[in-house]
Amino acid sequence: MIKLTIKRIAELANVSTATVSKVLNGKDKNISEATRRRILEIVERENYRPNRIAKGLKLKKTNTIGLIVPDIKNLFFAEMAKGIEDAAEKKGYSVILCNSNNNRDKEEKYINMLQDRMVDGIILTTSENNIDLYFRDGQVPIVLLDRNIDADLNIGRILTDNEEGGYIATKHLIDKGCKNIGFISSINKNFSSYNRFIGYKKALLESGYKINEKLIYTGSFSIETGYNGTLELLKNSELDGIFCGNDYIAIGAIKALKEKNIKIPDEVKIVGFDDILLAKYMEPPITTIRQPIYDLGKEAVNMLISIIDKKDTEMTKILKTELVERGSS
Amino acid sequence: MIKLTIKRIAELANVSTATVSKVLNGKDKNISEATRRRILEIVERENYRPNRIAKGLKLKKTNTIGLIVPDIKNLFFAEMAKGIEDAAEKKGYSVILCNSNNNRDKEEKYINMLQDRMVDGIILTTSENNIDLYFRDGQVPIVLLDRNIDADLNIGRILTDNEEGGYIATKHLIDKGCKNIGFISSINKNFSSYNRFIGYKKALLESGYKINEKLIYTGSFSIETGYNGTLELLKNSELDGIFCGNDYIAIGAIKALKEKNIKIPDEVKIVGFDDILLAKYMEPPITTIRQPIYDLGKEAVNMLISIIDKKDTEMTKILKTELVERGSS
DNA sequence: ATTATTAATGGAATCTTTTTCACTTTAATC
DNA sequence: GATTAAAGTGAAAAAGATTCCATTAATAAT
Structure with a gap:
């Protein structure tokens, strides 16, 4: 079965392809109602559909x-x-x-x-x-x-x-009483990650906290980074809160904390970012910065x-x- | 800046478009090495890339x-x-x-x-x-x-x-000692769901269990269905295991059970299907039938x-x- | 009756590519 | 040197659409 073309429709309707095209594209102010209807009827009956590739080529x-x-x-x-x-x-x-x-x-x-x-x-x-x-x-x-x-x-x-998001997240942890707030995220080159970091710093400094390089871990936006980063941060500090650059990282962080039998949120509080579909189904459900x-x-x-x-x-x-x-x- | 065409390349190389096309498409057994190289050099220099739409139209x-x-x-x-x-x-x-x-x-x-x-x-x-x-x-x-x-x-x-998967899942629950195994999944019209159900039935019957209509709930492959289905099944039975048609349903089931303070896996065991990326990060991690x-x-x-x-x-x-x-x- | 205007339609070019076929040039053979 | 074969190239058609411009027919205006 051969695909219909505008040429074939034109033949069937006894008009030129130009006329068919005009009718099809609503440029029919100079087309008689009779031909218009005849063409449309044939198009309908034969179930003709214009070739989008040809159209694209012509129209750019x-x-x-x-x-x-x-x-x-x-x-x-x-x-x-x-x-x-x-x-x-x-x-x-x-x-x-x-x-x-x-x-x-x-x-x-x-x-x-x-x-x-x-x-x-x-x-x-x-x-x-x-x-x-x-x-x-x-x-x-x-x-x-x-x-x-x-x-x-x-x-x-x-x-x-992102900056505001990072700020809100960190401020939230501060308000909840955290004293040593870690930051785990993707590398700084990542635009989103970097700006969340700026927000993190801003919130800390504003509340009189110091920036502790040992509480900062960057990798990628992945569960693994969350997991590894958390284990790393736990080594050398009194960690009691983590702002995770996204929810995947938060998932990894939760996994690591559970393995170490550290209670969330009692001992360490977690805030993620994004609010991906599954964030609220995790255990515990993840506090997060929702992006639309x-x-x-x-x-x-x-x-x-x-x-x-x-x-x-x-x-x-x-x-x-x-x-x-x-x-x- | 106008987009380059094969025609322009042909002009620059002082050959016809046919020749350029042949060189570009490796049909150059009858093209002299000199012209071939000249064309390729120009193509390279001008960074010419053929228009895929035009090519598609011609070649179908x-x-x-x-x-x-x-x-x-x-x-x-x-x-x-x-x-x-x-x-x-x-x-x-x-x-x-x-x-x-x-x-x-x-x-x-x-x-x-x-x-x-x-x-x-x-x-x-x-x-x-x-x-x-x-x-x-x-x-x-x-x-x-x-x-x-x-x-x-x-x-x-x-x-x-799917049938085998459903069978394995159900058999697993039976082996773990479950006596009243529920099935929550998408509607039967769904091909995958239906076949998992067949496997479920097969395993049950094979082990001398009866099919209990009250333990079967169908909806969609969603967290909500898992949640609602579980609440429903809990109403009228001694439910101690659920084969969930997929992992989303399992997530919903877990949520419902937690809300009712029912222990997983002690009181009710859950098996999902698919092994989506997050299945192992849930609490508890979901036993599931992995699909590749x-x-x-x-x-x-x-x-x-x-x-x-x-x-x-x-x-x-x-x-x-x-x-x-x-x-x- | 002639010209101007409008309505209705179609021919042909165009978009960019590939490919067939014909043509010219060169080389090879007897 | 004439014939044949092979190498190298290009003109033109085709893919399926849109659109410019020309043409014809019909009507209105002078």
Whole structure:
């Protein structure tokens, strides 16, 4: 069974392809009602659907966006991707999914590949070790999601207020009476992690605490880092609170503390970050700084499409965080 | 800055586009070494990259596959998607991500859309309420992932041995001394769920147990169903074990039991299914039936690409499950 | 009756690539 | 030196859509 083309429809309707195209795209002010109806009827009957690739080539618009994330199996990115796909679908766009595995080279390859595929725009959560820029100008519209790059390129940014989040988290631990508050997170190059750290420092200093290098451990946003970091911090201090850079780290921290028979929250209090879907089901349920993860994705799509449509858009949007108090503190 | 085309490269090299195309695609046995090198040098220097859309249109091959899942923010599908994207990328394919939200109509729309986009094949985890078929013949290659449809269409299938998994899970609970073993899972229409149920029944009957309808609760593969189902089962029985259709349900079950101050595993034992990333970090860590989730995705891609390449392929592949014993039993 | 205007439609170019086939040039053979 | 074969290249068609511009027919205006 051969796929229908506009040419075939035109033959069936005894008109030219131009006419069919016009009717199909609503540019039919000069088409007689009779032909219009005849064409539509045939299109309907034959169940004709235009070839999007051909259309994309001609129009230089594919209604496709690329999404590059470090790792889709991370709940954070999974939920974000859901927000993105949902929002994109509503606006008639499709999403090409790319995992960079936190590898800068792969990320760059994907960016090229996506442009070869004529995507209309790209949503990008850069790899952690990528802080400088490699985008040339005049390329596809890009929205940076949950990351920032220090450059005045014409790039959109959707961020959460990580510094404030870090501040709130640390302040919460201080208010709960913690005296020696550790910080375990990803490396400082990671934009989010770094800003949470700034908030952490700010809260400590504001309350007259000293910054103790021995209470700071950086690795990656993973359970392992949480686990290893906690064991490390426990070695050399009177640790009684940990601000974890994200909930995965908090999960690892909890695991380590349990193994050492240290009571949470009595002996050590834990605050995470993100509020991933499972945070509240952990034991104890994790006190965390909620980010509107799904909305981050949604907003990124909306911003990107605004840019694509050349609408006048604010190029940076910062979403607020919120403390969710649970059993771990 | 205008995008380079093969035409421009041809001009620069003083040859025709045909020659450039041949060199670029390795069909250069009749091209003199001199021209070949000259072209390659220019391509390199100008950083020319062929337009994939144009190529796709001409070749009727886009090196794109569609992925339709109920919900990417579910860890199970997220991990599967990771396996898929990784495998696809290795073979030079890109993945268009679609969430059906378990909605059959949306699923069907996506299938059409993907074909309009000329994907070379589709990997599909159908919505739960879709057991009959709506694929016409002669369409794109399709591989059903973690689902089955009772039809002899020429469709690939990647499955896990759910019945065996259900059997092993239930047998494990029996061996641990449980007398009243509940079953909480998704609706029976869900292919995986149904087969796990068959395994459950088989194990029970084999050991001389009766099937007690009051110990069976179906809803969806969600934490809520686990929670509600457990409360329900607790009402009317001497419940001392629950086989949960997946790990999310197990998480909900644990939550309900904790709220009722029922000890796990002393009073009630729990077995889940899937072994999602977080199963072992729950409290207690969840005993579960491991599926090779990542590999499911990988195998689906490999099968799909075999079909696309018209290689002779076994059209059904069933992967094995494995009991992972942890604290919840 | 002639011109101007509007309505309705279609031809052909275009988007970028691949590929067939024909053509020219060079080398090889007798 | 004539014929044949092989090497090297390019013109043009094709993939399936959109759109510019031209054309025709019908109607209105002068």
